[in-house]
Amino acid sequence: MASSDDILGLVRTALDEFEERSLEVSVRRAVRIANLMGDTKYAIRLSLEIRPTGGDRERNGEMSRMLMTDPSTWGSGTGPSEEAINQYMNGRKFTREDTGEEVVEAHTLSEIEFWDQELHELKKAGDRFGYATDLASRERTGKIVARTRHLTFALLCWVRILWSDRRERLSVAGAKISAWELSTVISLLLTIRTRSGPWCARTTSRPRRVMTGYDGFDVNGMDPTVDLLPAEVILSGRSAETVQADPRHGHLLATAEEGQLLCLSLTDALRDALATADRGLLHDVAQAWAASDVFPTPPDPDGLAGFLDQAADLASRAVGRGHRLYSWICV
Structure with a gap:
């Protein structure tokens, strides 16, 4: 079982290397820390940012339950996993301009990075793209990355400050x-x-x-x-x-x-x-x-x-x- 010193050590490393590592690495570290703390909501919430789409639905659910403190709440409709999934979905919803349909941007952080780099290379090669469509897509995925970066950094800071402060003030x-x-x-x-x-x-x-x-x-x-x-x-x-x-x-x-x-x-x-x-x-x-x-x-x-x-x-x-x-x- 991880001690408080183990948790704080992981948090310090994640924060010290936050700007040096890719966002996906920092998110994985935050998921691990949240899981060790027993924080189902944020373990699930951040894991959704890096979990590939598709695959077997039952297996996907099984992997999510591995991150839960109490897997019996899975599927209850009101548990922390559902709250995390709802937050993820709401944060990635957008309306298609061509059909007016409300959809969810389901690409993972690594996929967003890949397609952004791919688009950059295609432009360098001289391929033409619709400016409005390209701009809207880049703005949407850019916000997803920015919000995820902010959530990850804020969670790590919150854990470090709160746990360090409380450990000093508690008589244990x-x-x-x-x-x-x-x-x-x-x-x-x-x-x-x-x-x-x-x-x-x-x-x-x-x-x-x-x-x-x-x-x-x-x-x-x-x-x-x-x-x-x-x-x-x-x-x-x-x-x-x-x-x-x-x-x-x-x-x-x-x-x-x-x-x-x-x-x-x-x-x-x-x-x-x-x-x-x-x-x-x-x-x-x-x-x-x-x-x-x-x-x-x-x-x-x-x-x-x-x-x-x-x-x-x-x-x-x-x-x-x-x-x-x-x-x-x-x-």
């Missing part, structure tokens, strides 16, 4: 933090701090960056280490002492803004118990949980049952993907 457990764990913390900083209310938490499986979306749900007014403890005891059958001794119980992954932003881990035992729980019994668990002494005033068991149902769905998906559960908190 351990000498190194993996790339996806650092993405978790960055997502926390970008997302949770903008939420309303005096207290908020977000429960999620293996986190992805804010630009890709999350598999998780929001919870207001619940402490994952205190309020959730009775529920974990009931669901897992472990004693409170055993749960509290679990290294992942409320383990602080990172803090920021003088402790106002937190990222905590939840136990694998809780994840597994939720994933295998009998849904018909979750309301009974909620009633027993509501009767515990962790809440200042007894909450509505129906509300807790709804939380457990969502958590069970999330845990099932996490188990299926080999992911763990985390909670992002702002105070």
Whole structure:
């Protein structure tokens, strides 16, 4: 698994050599970096600029799924891959002057470069071309290249500045933090701090960056280490002492803004118990949980049952993907 230092090293190389290398090389590097970061949207978005047209449709889809953090969202219609494809299509649409038909410029960056050079050589040889058609084509492809260059450079700069700055400001457990764990913390900083209310938490499986979306749900007014403890005891059958001794119980992954932003881990035992729980019994668990002494005033068991149902769905998906559960908190 790539560390944050590995990612930043790749970013520095890509930026230092940005003007020296071809745009296609820089785009490939950006796709690799986005993929290592778990940023499905931009990994897919930039890969479309260099993926040749044609070929087997099923195989093309398979290659795109290789770049996704969560391939199960492919074809959902609302996932990060669809968002990337829509942005690509919208950025390359144009209207044919001869037919008025709206079409998409599907040439890759290397193909655009080839045809531009080919046109230059043909002109040198004395071949005649329609000036208006030639100008419109060159203007269209020139904009595609310019927009792709800008997007690639901006993404690389954003990653370098944000990750470098956040690494210096974060208090992280351990000498190194993996790339996806650092993405978790960055997502926390970008997302949770903008939420309303005096207290908020977000429960999620293996986190992805804010630009890709999350598999998780929001919870207001619940402490994952205190309020959730009775529920974990009931669901897992472990004693409170055993749960509290679990290294992942409320383990602080990172803090920021003088402790106002937190990222905590939840136990694998809780994840597994939720994933295998009998849904018909979750309301009974909620009633027993509501009767515990962790809440200042007894909450509505129906509300807790709804939380457990969502958590069970999330845990099932996490188990299926080999992911763990985390909670992002702002105070």
